[in-house]
Amino acid sequence: MTLFGISETNIIETGDREDMTIDSRGTDDHVSLSSNWTIPNLTMSGIESVYIFKKGENRYLVECWGGMTGNYVVTREGIEELGTTLLSNQEPIPSWTIYSRPDELPDWVPSDYHPPDPVECDKCGTEVAVTTILTPMTAEKYEKYCPDCWNDSL
């Protein structure tokens, strides 16, 4: 299994949970990607969030958190591969959302990336953020609910 499409030759080091630098998350400039889980009736598994720290021109630390944890040091090309895998050709409700501190996207983010637009609730028509919309698993069809309509349907 490759991690987010990163070629093995672009992974410089791999580490485990003990090596992770969670304490620095609040202070260092960093970028984080969050898995945008919108299915209310299914438990999320796997990697929930990814923190990326630039450590040098050709050195990026990638920390993965969630049901699967681990950390990797990857090359510049490797971080571009990750960006392409997670942020290119996004669906209207993307699987991953990106946050950057400072509030400026890093240059490895693919050029076709743009922040997702709000989406409409199928029931009441309210526009809600892609991180708020819910897409329950149903056999019928693809449905999108705002949290209020979803709660009403329960």
Ligand SMILES: [Zn+2]
């Ligand atoms: Zn609604």
